[in-house]
Amino acid sequence: MPKTDKDEVIEALCAASRVLVTSHVNPDGDAVGSVLALAQLARSLGADNVVMSLHDPVPRVYDWLAGVDDILPPDEVTGTFDTVLIADANSCERVGAVCSLIKGVSTVVIVDHHLTEERNGTVHLIDSTYAATGEIVVDLYDAAGVELDCAVAECLYVALSTDTGNFRYANTTARSHRAAARLIETGINVREITSRVIDTMTIGKFRLLRRLLDRAELGDGGRIAHGYILERDLAETGALAEDVDGLINYLRNLEGVQLAILIRESEPAVTKVSFRSQPTINAAEIAQHFGGGGHAMAAGASLPYPLQEAKTELFRYLREALKVDL
Numbered sequence: 001m002p003k004t005d006k007d008e009v010i011e012a013l014c015a016a017s018r019v020l021v022t023s024h025v026n027p028d029g030d031a032v033g034s035v036l037a038l039a040q041l042a043r044s045l046g047a048d049n050v051v052m053s054l055h056d057p058v059p060r061v062y063d064w065l066a067g068v069d070d071i072l073p074p075d076e077v078t079g080t081f082d083t084v085l086i087a088d089a090n091s092c093e094r095v096g097a098v099c100s101l102i103k104g105v106s107t108v109v110i111v112d113h114h115l116t117e118e119r120n121g122t123v124h125l126i127d128s129t130y131a132a133t134g135e136i137v138v139d140l141y142d143a144a145g146v147e148l149d150c151a152v153a154e155c156l157y158v159a160l161s162t163d164t165g166n167f168r169y170a171n172t173t174a175r176s177h178r179a180a181a182r183l184i185e186t187g188i189n190v191r192e193i194t195s196r197v198i199d200t201m202t203i204g205k206f207r208l209l210r211r212l213l214d215r216a217e218l219g220d221g222g223r224i225a226h227g228y229i230l231e232r233d234l235a236e237t238g239a240l241a242e243d244v245d246g247l248i249n250y251l252r253n254l255e256g257v258q259l260a261i262l263i264r265e266s267e268p269a270v271t272k273v274s275f276r277s278q279p280t281i282n283a284a285e286i287a288q289h290f291g292g293g294g295h296a297m298a299a300g301a302s303l304p305y306p307l308q309e310a311k312t313e314l315f316r317y318l319r320e321a322l323k324v325d326l
């Protein structure tokens with residue numbers, strides 16, 4: 001049988017001795033869960049030293065996962081590595097300051113499910129038909145013949161359930177459910193995980209959501225919903241940056257909306273824009289136009305302008321590219 005991408009990743013991990021595992025900036029459930037599970041897989045396959053590092057702190061909602069306290073900020077990582085494993089991202093830029101730790105490492109393994117033509121590593125397992133990187137990792141455990149224990153299964157269930165909107169989004173397939181079934185068979189408590197990760201909203205996030213909804217506007221005859229969040233909103237509501245995650249869904253869920261846009265003031269003169277769309281609109285293409293990326297129905301970009309200017313640029317592009325009335 002010809003070697004598959006999965007075989008190559010497993011071979012690379014079997015040959016690895018000092019491994020660094022990382023993922024993208026602003027880590028989500030898939031990033032955190034996949035990093036933890038891949039680090040464990042590398043250990044199971046014989047790596048002597050496995051270090052996990054993320055550019056940003058792990059969001060509080062995932063802080064109970066086994067091994068999370070061992071994830072280091074990049075400036076606390078010491079030593080050298082022969083192998084780097086990048087999960088849920090496909091380029092050095094996406095991993096923030098961890099990028100400086102990757103320079104000169106001979107084997108760079110990329111495990112990702114984002115749409116991309118780029119092949120930046122030395123070993124690639126990139127497949128956008130997977131709902132989550134965590135779903136790929138379930139297959140990797142099986143392909144490697146490594147048993148899934150309950151602690152790893154919790155990490156992967158978090159990865160899978162968060163990236164699929166708890167198995168509701170278009171990316172959810174029969175394979176996603178089979179992967180979930182494999183994880184549930186290890187004895188994880190689905191109700192408890194869902195309650196912690198999906199259903200619980202902090203008061204800060206609730207207040208932030210209230211502001212966003214107050215400012216939400218509809219354009220193009222109700223087909224486009226957009227809203228914005230200011231830098232000061234976080235301090236004033238007691239919300240954390242991670243609480244912005246998921247708020248765009250409230251715009252997307254409005255009846256008739258084909259494209260939801262969340263515009264977020266970031267650093268001075270940097271505005272982050274997120275897109276969620278129906279199948280009629282390719283959100284990844286819009287994001288790519290502004291140097292970002294993502295999936296066909298969920299994507300984002302950072303614009304190098306203050307909020308108002310970014311909004312003007314974005315709307316000008318949308319009017320031209322999509323022929324919409326904004």
Ligand SMILES: [Mn+2]
Pocket residue numbers: 030031088113131132133163
């Ligand atoms: Mn993902």
